[in-house]
Amino acid sequence: MIAAPVVELVNVTRSFPGPPEVQALKSVNLRVERGDYLSIVGPSGSGKSTMLNLLGLLDRPSVGEYHLDGRNTSLLDERQRAIVRGGTIGFVFQAFHLLPHRTVLDNVLLATLYSGVPRGEREDRARAALDRVGLNHRLDFLPGTLSGGERQRVAVARAVVASPELLLADEPTGNLDETTGSEVMDLFEELHADGLTLIVITHDQAVSDRADRRVRITDGRLSVLS
Amino acid sequence: MTFSSKRMLRRRSAHTDADAPAGLASIAVDPSGAESHVSAPSAATSARSGPTADEQSAAQSDAFSGTPIIVPVIRRADRFSVQDLLVEASYGVGARPSRLVMTTLGTVLGIASLVVTIGFAQTAAGQISNQFDAVSATQILIEPAATRNSSGAEQATGRLPWDAPERVDRLAGVERAGLVADVDVAGQPVTSVPVNDPSAAQTLSPAVIAASSGLLAAVRGQVVTGRFFDAGHDERGDRVAVLGERAAETLGINRVDSQPSIFIGEVSYTVIGIIDGVERRANLLDAVIVPLNTARVQFGLTAPAELHVQIEVGAGTLVSRQAPIALDPSAPENFTVQAPAAASSLQDNIQADINIVFLTLGILALLAGGLGIANVTLLSVMERVGEIGLRRALGATKHDIARQFIVESAVIGLLGGLIGSALGVFAVVAVSLLQGWTPILDPFVAIGAALLGTIVGLAAGAYPAVRASNIEPITALRGGT
Numbered sequence: 001m002i003a004a005p006v007v008e009l010v011n012v013t014r015s016f017p018g019p020p021e022v023q024a025l026k027s028v029n030l031r032v033e034r035g036d037y038l039s040i041v042g043p044s045g046s047g048k049s050t051m052l053n054l055l056g057l058l059d060r061p062s063v064g065e066y067h068l069d070g071r072n073t074s075l076l077d078e079r080q081r082a083i084v085r086g087g088t089i090g091f092v093f094q095a096f097h098l099l100p101h102r103t104v105l106d107n108v109l110l111a112t113l114y115s116g117v118p119r120g121e122r123e124d125r126a127r128a129a130l131d132r133v134g135l136n137h138r139l140d141f142l143p144g145t146l147s148g149g150e151r152q153r154v155a156v157a158r159a160v161v162a163s164p165e166l167l168l169a170d171e172p173t174g175n176l177d178e179t180t181g182s183e184v185m186d187l188f189e190e191l192h193a194d195g196l197t198l199i200v201i202t203h204d205q206a207v208s209d210r211a212d213r214r215v216r217i218t219d220g221r222l223s224v225l226s
Numbered sequence: 227m228t229f230s231s232k233r234m235l236r237r238r239s240a241h242t243d244a245d246a247p248a249g250l251a252s253i254a255v256d257p258s259g260a261e262s263h264v265s266a267p268s269a270a271t272s273a274r275s276g277p278t279a280d281e282q283s284a285a286q287s288d289a290f291s292g293t294p295i296i297v298p299v300i301r302r303a304d305r306f307s308v309q310d311l312l313v314e315a316s317y318g319v320g321a322r323p324s325r326l327v328m329t330t331l332g333t334v335l336g337i338a339s340l341v342v343t344i345g346f347a348q349t350a351a352g353q354i355s356n357q358f359d360a361v362s363a364t365q366i367l368i369e370p371a372a373t374r375n376s377s378g379a380e381q382a383t384g385r386l387p388w389d390a391p392e393r394v395d396r397l398a399g400v401e402r403a404g405l406v407a408d409v410d411v412a413g414q415p416v417t418s419v420p421v422n423d424p425s426a427a428q429t430l431s432p433a434v435i436a437a438s439s440g441l442l443a444a445v446r447g448q449v450v451t452g453r454f455f456d457a458g459h460d461e462r463g464d465r466v467a468v469l470g471e472r473a474a475e476t477l478g479i480n481r482v483d484s485q486p487s488i489f490i491g492e493v494s495y496t497v498i499g500i501i502d503g504v505e506r507r508a509n510l511l512d513a514v515i516v517p518l519n520t521a522r523v524q525f526g527l528t529a530p531a532e533l534h535v536q537i538e539v540g541a542g543t544l545v546s547r548q549a550p551i552a553l554d555p556s557a558p559e560n561f562t563v564q565a566p567a568a569a570s571s572l573q574d575n576i577q578a579d580i581n582i583v584f585l586t587l588g589i590l591a592l593l594a595g596g597l598g599i600a601n602v603t604l605l606s607v608m609e610r611v612g613e614i615g616l617r618r619a620l621g622a623t624k625h626d627i628a629r630q631f632i633v634e635s636a637v638i639g640l641l642g643g644l645i646g647s648a649l650g651v652f653a654v655v656a657v658s659l660l661q662g663w664t665p666i667l668d669p670f671v672a673i674g675a676a677l678l679g680t681i682v683g684l685a686a687g688a689y690p691a692v693r694a695s696n697i698e699p700i701t702a703l704r705g706g707t
């Protein structure tokens with residue numbers, strides 16, 4: 001059996017009812033195979049956020065179909081989408097989004113709550129994920145005591161703890177200086193080397209250039225760069 | 227409730243979806259049954275995922291050709307179970323302790339004032355019935371029944387026999403009995419000196435009351451000086467009188483060893499005693515009391531008016547049923563009996579009389595507390611927009627978010643209810659201790675008050691929870707920190 005692509009966008013248009021009606025994405029076709037490393041670049045307002053929403057199952061296309069890991073997501077109801085989202089997609093955000101009152105370990109465990117990781121496996125997997133990003137000495141720290149790079153590493157651990165099919169990184173280096181940002185990107189590449197499918201959304205050319213495949217969004221239209 | 231049942235239905239449909247195409251599609255269905263799991267089987271592979279997923283060959287149905295949708299089937303216990311919900315909610319509640327204190331304050335005050343109000347009402351009821359027990363619970367009053375005749379005047383339909391005390395004395399539970407009747411002296415003055423002094427101020431004569439010899443004991447009076455008349459005086463119709471203490475004062479008599487006389491009209495009576503401390507029929511203290519037979523002879527008294535019976539504790543129901551029959555076996559309905567209320571009905575009556583004002587205040591405080599919870603929960607929702615977005619991105623449904631905030635505010639309400647209930651109980655006990663009362667509080671009031679706090683929290687959390695669940699995840703995630 002041939003493995004279905006992880007992401008398959010077929011003629012996806014997303015328009016926001018006006019007036020005036022805005023087409024944030026116009027007839028986008030995109031195929032991301034298992035193990036791909038894709039970057040999506042574009043200036044602000046070009047439709048990157050809409051792209052992220054759609055890919056992350058946080059929004060539905062107005063027209064077209066989105067197949068995630070072989071499932072036609074437009075046929076899923078909200079609850080099923082939430083379950084698929086929790087089990088299939090890992091998110092990394094520009095602003096980290098760590099809960100300030102919870103320890104590093106708890107923050108990573110949070111991702112196991114909704115994705116259906118069996119209770120008995122949760123802590124072991126969270127520790128393993130933190131070990132993987134090199135933070136096993138920070139388990140009981142609060143996020144506020146960590147550096148920006150470390151925080152983003154916690155976020156990466158949280159994104160991969162539920163073994164997603166797809167890692168969606170939204171401006172992952174946006175809040176980091178060049179060196180730490182580069183370290184985080186190194187980490188992404190290590191994960192990619194281990195087989196993780198990776199999509200990085202960014203406006204930073206340097207970050208984008210590290211990807212295997214690059215696409216650009218301009219004014220809602222997708223163009224392949226390489 | 228509707229939430230969960232809907233959810234179960236949906237879950238079941240997810241099951242069937244997954245089970246039906248098991249041949250076509252594969253979601254790591256293990257041979258043992260339908261319950262299966264999409265995520266990696268071992269902890270070691272957690273940080274990798276692509277190949278792992280391949281090994282599992284997850285979800286390969288050819289979606290393009292319109293095969294059924296496959297949603298990973300996740301065991302209920304593995305995805306945001308009640309335990310997870312409670313843990314997450316308790317973290318949310320405990321994140322800001324100082325704010326928690328302020329939030330619960332309204333509920334604490336409301337619940338405490340409710341508990342205190344009800345507690346004091348119950349304590350007071352217990353207190354009052356304790357006092358009643360001493361006299362009221364052991365005292366029966368029997369009177370001839372009365373009806374109103376055509377001209378509206380009251381007319382007795384029965385008549386107490388002269389030997390009523392002897393008749394009821396034989397009943398079990400009766401300790402003492404005594405007859406009493408008001409004597410109509412036809413306006414004759416009661417004086418201590420038979421002198422017509424025109425210059426003396428007009429004073430109202432003390433009333434004259436006829437009594438049987440056993441009355442004093444039956445109404446629990448005490449002899450201050452001298453003695454009460456006995457059956458002999460009564461039988462012979464001796465012209466003797468016993469004065470109530472205040473009547474004695476009015477008549478200027480304070481000692482009886484010199485055998486002073488008083489005059490009712492022209493007829494002299496020897497004062498043989500002065501009484502005090504009457505607990506029932508306190509107007510005896512203002513009266514001149516003469517034996518029944520004397521009153522019959524001298525004033526033509528036709529019938530006794532009241533029979534006072536002192537009974538043993540708890541004999542009230544029995545005696546009040548038997549006494550009328552003993553008095554007149556052929557027409558027991560001709561007597562009205564005032565018996566002590568059974569203990570429970572007495573307390574119920576008083577408990578119904580809970581102080582409405584304080585109850586209202588308590589409810590108002592509780593409402594304010596509920597609004598406070600709603601307000602703070604709403605504030606917390608606004609502050610935690612990022613967290614809500616994150617949870618949604620991690621796979622939480624709107625319901626999961628709503629549940630979390632509802633439970634958080636319910637926990638705040640429960641905390642407020644527990645603290646308030648404890649404070650209320652403590653206040654009731656402390657005040658009772660100071661006053662020397664017996665604190666009485668139905669334990670269900672304390673438990674119910676804590677539950678009421680939870681309900682207030684639940685209600686207060688509803689709107690913030692809806693707001694939280696409607697937050698757009700991506701705006702939340704891109705916006706804040």
